[in-house]
Amino acid sequence: MSKTISIHSFRGGTGKSNTTANLAAQVAMAGKRVAIVDTDIQSPGIHVLFGLDEKKMGKTLNDFLAGRCPIEEVAFNIGEHVGDAQGRQALIGKDLWLIPSSMNSGEISKILRDGYDVNMMNKGLKTLRKALELDYLFIDTHPGLNEETLLSIVISDVLIIILRPDQQDFQGTAVTVDIARSLDVPAMRLLVNKALTRYDFDQVRATVEASYGVKVSGVLPLNEDMVDMGSADIFSLRYPDHPWSVGIKGVAQDILENL
Template sequence: MGESIVITSGKGGVGKTTTTANVGTALALQDKKVCLIDTDIGLRNLDVILGLENRIIFDIVDVLEERCKVSAALVKDKRFDCLHLLPAAQSSDKNEVSPEGIKKLVDELKPNYDYILIDCPAGIEQGYRNAVAGADRAIVVTTPEKSSVRDADRIIGLLEKEEIEAPHLIINRIRKHMMDSGDMLSVDDIVSTLSVELLGVIMDDEDVIKASHHGNPVAFQPDTKASIGYRNIARRILGESVPLMSFDEEQGFMSKMKKMLGMGK
């Protein structure tokens, strides 16, 4: 029996969909059977980031309105057999779907997968309620900006009212130099304000944008900061204890030596 995880944030544009695609990919890399559900009906993106747009035949609204079977709507990933996508509808809107419908659908999918990741739309209205209905637990994505932390706080407050586990936090798009200079909230500030458990941090990385542009989630790449971050998150979801990665830039041999000798910063 799989576990369903909703990925939400309240605010738009903080990287919910990118996180869903990459955490899903990273879990698939660990040989887990993963199903990604896009509940952002009317504004679907998850298929584009995964590069699966061309393969969509049916969508989630077709399934809910019983125009097709779930298995017919599921799109298999081009890289992994164990990663599937249930795309959102582009022509309907969020009010055509009910929380009960999504819950039933997720329950139907659960026996076939290890993890079901539900990509939640921005906002706290119908779309949010739909996405949360089927979830066993939640991951809240935020960036180190005041507005997105404020919205994350709001969404955590709403999630506390649902019958699900305490949410976990991913802090996305961290820029080390801005955190150091105090122009961005620090990881500690965010965690202390939101008082939820930190699942992982993702460095701001151009590779993420590049990868999404080419429909190839960054989590595939072996050595970028962001991909390591996503893979660490996947390992933590699987129950491994992985230390938080250091934000420091790669140091050269000389500066390491200097540091050792107490000469460097």
């Protein structure tokens, strides 16, 4: 049975897209059939990490939502098109798909103006799970608590909230956790990202868990090397021994074993 996992953060800049891409890649590396849906229609970005640009992209989630094509046609098979980035070579032959959002500004403004049929999105994802025989469907959401995000929470089996260790994120995460509980999301995890290395990570984990009553799947260090690399590759595949990569693999392990 497939699991839908929404990756969310209350504010932007938490490293959500990078985390989602790396997490999905690591789960795919474990031999699972995995797809990522970029529902951050307002500001899509995850495709870049997989080497996709507007030209290579072909059909997008926007085409499906506009009724122009079935969702299967949108799924881009990453295992077959890893590109030339060093880290992504590890994904050759893996079962990993990306359902990208359109980069076209006209498409973006159209969906922002008209919205989209929530039921259609839901049905599309269901179709996708079946057609690709997915083990895990990752949803990369837009930051904040808009209607699309709330929907993605409703259709998810697991909600992973990414937060940075700062007061604004703490406050917003508290609200998100309450909302998710109100919507009876079956399982929840917190992921602390961009933690300064001078923190005691065990203490951070314990404090966050105690504050929200939610299990912390990982505390990941602020990763300057990732900034250095830009968005050209899947970091944890390129630098598997880096502390950040080790952390993200731990989160993947949590998903595989417990969720």
